[in-house]
Amino acid sequence: MKEISTGNKAVAKAVKQALPKVVAAYPITPQTEIVETIADYVTSGQMDCRYIPVESEHSAMAACIGASITGVRTFTATSAHGLLYMHEMTNWAAGARLPIVMANVNRSLGPGWNIWAEHTDAMQERDTGWLQVYVSTVQEAYDTTIMAFRIAEHNDVLLPVMVNLDGFSLSHIMQPLDTIEPGDFIPPIHLPYAIDTKNPMGYGGLTTPEHHFQFRWEIERSIRDSEKVIRETEKDFAKRFGRKYGPTENYRCEDADVILIAMGTFGKEAEVAVDILRKEGIKAGSMRIRWFRPFPKLDLAGKEVVVIDRDYSFGYGGILAHEIMAKNEIKVYSVIAGLGGQEVTYDDMAEFVRTRRIGEEFWFGVTKHV
Amino acid sequence: MFEIRIHSRGGQGGVTAARLLAMAALHDGKYATACPFYGAERRGAPVVSFVRIDDHPIRIYSQIRDPDLVIVLDASVMDTVDVLHGLKKGGKVFVNSAHSQDLAGCSTFNVDLTGIALKEKLVVAGNPILNTPVLGALAKMGIISVDSAKKAIREMFTDERNVRAAEAAYKEMNV
Numbered sequence: 001m002k003e004i005s006t007g008n009k010a011v012a013k014a015v016k017q018a019l020p021k022v023v024a025a026y027p028i029t030p031q032t033e034i035v036e037t038i039a040d041y042v043t044s045g046q047m048d049c050r051y052i053p054v055e056s057e058h059s060a061m062a063a064c065i066g067a068s069i070t071g072v073r074t075f076t077a078t079s080a081h082g083l084l085y086m087h088e089m090t091n092w093a094a095g096a097r098l099p100i101v102m103a104n105v106n107r108s109l110g111p112g113w114n115i116w117a118e119h120t121d122a123m124q125e126r127d128t129g130w131l132q133v134y135v136s137t138v139q140e141a142y143d144t145t146i147m148a149f150r151i152a153e154h155n156d157v158l159l160p161v162m163v164n165l166d167g168f169s170l171s172h173i174m175q176p177l178d179t180i181e182p183g184d185f186i187p188p189i190h191l192p193y194a195i196d197t198k199n200p201m202g203y204g205g206l207t208t209p210e211h212h213f214q215f216r217w218e219i220e221r222s223i224r225d226s227e228k229v230i231r232e233t234e235k236d237f238a239k240r241f242g243r244k245y246g247p248t249e250n251y252r253c254e255d256a257d258v259i260l261i262a263m264g265t266f267g268k269e270a271e272v273a274v275d276i277l278r279k280e281g282i283k284a285g286s287m288r289i290r291w292f293r294p295f296p297k298l299d300l301a302g303k304e305v306v307v308i309d310r311d312y313s314f315g316y317g318g319i320l321a322h323e324i325m326a327k328n329e330i331k332v333y334s335v336i337a338g339l340g341g342q343e344v345t346y347d348d349m350a351e352f353v354r355t356r357r358i359g360e361e362f363w364f365g366v367t368k369h370v
Numbered sequence: 371m372f373e374i375r376i377h378s379r380g381g382q383g384g385v386t387a388a389r390l391l392a393m394a395a396l397h398d399g400k401y402a403t404a405c406p407f408y409g410a411e412r413r414g415a416p417v418v419s420f421v422r423i424d425d426h427p428i429r430i431y432s433q434i435r436d437p438d439l440v441i442v443l444d445a446s447v448m449d450t451v452d453v454l455h456g457l458k459k460g461g462k463v464f465v466n467s468a469h470s471q472d473l474a475g476c477s478t479f480n481v482d483l484t485g486i487a488l489k490e491k492l493v494v495a496g497n498p499i500l501n502t503p504v505l506g507a508l509a510k511m512g513i514i515s516v517d518s519a520k521k522a523i524r525e526m527f528t529d530e531r532n533v534r535a536a537e538a539a540y541k542e543m544n545v
Contacts, residue, residue: 002396003396004389004393004396030408115408116408169405169431172406173404173405173431174389174403175402176396265431266431272430345435
């Protein structure tokens with residue numbers, strides 16, 4: 001059924017249809033609408049689910065961990081400071097191999113107090129063992145949330161998944177949404193080592209270096225295996241529901257000389273910049289990174305690359321740009337733009353490409369092009 | 371692509387107007403996005419929201435810089451806000467007012483939405499409801515169809531007075 005929905009409501013609707021048994025969450029702008037909507041579904045009897053209101057995000061993740069380890073489907077949502085307050089527990093969730101799904105509405109970190117979009121919050125969770133995906137439309141937020149449960153719970157993965165959507169620019173925008181009936185698309189959850197009172201086991205005990213090392217490798221092996229699971233899940237989704245997704249969304253890349261890379265809503269608006277550049281005779285293409293963990297293999301051979309980072313690693317550089325450079329052994333033009341919700345238009349993006357200086361970094365609105 | 375900027379005051383329903391407009395456009399078989407601009411504004415302060423309507427999926431998230439149509443739900447914001455800012459040459463302006471507006475370089479439309487809302491007793495917390503009657507005015511301007519306007523209103527509100535208010539705005543407005 002087609003309707004007009006916000007990004008937040010789309011995520012809540014997807015969660016409702018995924019039939020989780022426990023949702024534990026703490027409200028935070030601009031995510032609040034997600035958990036508020038889910039709480040409403042639960043209290044009105046539309047969801048057979050325990051909603052646990054908690055006093056902090058650390059507790060929200062702890063409650064999800066406790067629920068998930070009993071073998072039930074769990075979900076939470078957060079943003080920015082809430083995500084970082086969870087940080088100890090996000091590491092625990094991945095280390096304990098719990099397939100929790102979380103929506104993170106990307107927002108900047110204070111001070112100064114700022115509630116608008118930025119990716120640095122999720123980037124600071126980069127090395128926790130969570131799978132990370134960044135979406136760009138209301139429809140994609142909905143579809144990806146549904147897929148996230150199946151991917152996380154797959155026995156070759158058993159890792160938590162974070163679905164990232166840009167604060168306000170996607171969480172609060174209203175776009176057409178075509179909801180589906182997932183049916184058996186998400187199989188029943190089966191955690192191989194769920195707590196079973198008839199078969200008591202120890203959890204989270206002291207591990208010796210050799211075992212700890214083995215556990216770390218198991219996480220890495222599973223996240224590598226998740227590439228295949230993601231591919232299969234997206235393929236089955238396309239077959240059943242007609243909408244195609246992949247590790248990246250490539251637009252007019254085949255014959256392009258220069259490729260503009262970004263994530264989230266910037267990655268979608270970049271397509272408009274590409275159309276403008278093509279009209280000027282510049283053979284441009286755009287590549288929107290969807291799955292950030294596992295990091296996709298990119299086909300950039302023979303192309304010049306411009307990367308927009310909506311995040312920053314102080315003393316180092318744009319995080320996405322550096323990951324692309326390291327993985328592909330190339331130099332890029334690294335543009336830092338959109339921090340704290342800074343307005344960046346398709347015209348600005350086209351200008352980044354026109355005035356690119358490969359190997360250099362440019363802070364939009366702060367430094368000047370020579 | 372047809373781009374619309376809505377000026378109102380916080381709490382007057384500008385965001386809901388944008389949503390209803392997007393819903394009506396969807397019923398017309400088009401693509402639409404509606405987005406409020408979230409700043410530090412509070413109830414009573416001048417606010418803007420945006421609607422884009424197109425025959426193709428909309429890939430733009432940045433704010434509308436040169437709208438085709440400006441909707442002013444509260445004429446008093448015009449004292450402090452340049453509502454014509456960036457308006458395309460020959461663009462349209464709709465103002466909620468009983469009086470026709472004299473604005474240079476654009477075609478102006480007006481109808482007294484506040485009067486219509488008061489007549490229908492469409493008042494919530496002391497505020498006359500403007501976001502449903504405005505759809506009638508926009509239908510008259512050909513932005514959306516009358517049927518889709520009514521369908522969108524009925525999807526969101528069960529009170530038929532909202533539809534009647536939209537019909538009254540449609541009837542009263544001169545184009």
